[in-house]
Amino acid sequence: MEKYAVNINILGRQFPAVVDREEAEVVEKAAKVLKDKIKAFKLEYRNQDDLNVVIMSCLDVLMEQFTHEKRLLLEQEAVKKEADALAETVSKLMDMVKS
DSSP: OEEEEEEETTEEEEEEEEEEEHHHHHHHHHHHHHHHHHHHHHHTTTOOOHHHHHHHHHHHHHHHHHHHHHHHHHHHHHHHHHHHHHHHHHHHHHHHHOO
């Protein structure tokens, strides 16, 4: 698989990486999300130093990710429960048709 050099700039610091094509898109998207989050936190917390802003931004991104994962898990459980109920109904109907 072809490798790509990606150079991410966050708060003036360079973070080079060599990744696969699919990973390059993900890395660039993740960097944009983090940079946007840092920008928002810097505006909201002007008195905080850059390290604190970066840490708060990373925590916020992770909290959003975990919240999203939890919501997806709950939705999957609900869909499975519905599918099981439908399967049981179909099974009962099939039994009635056979009788």
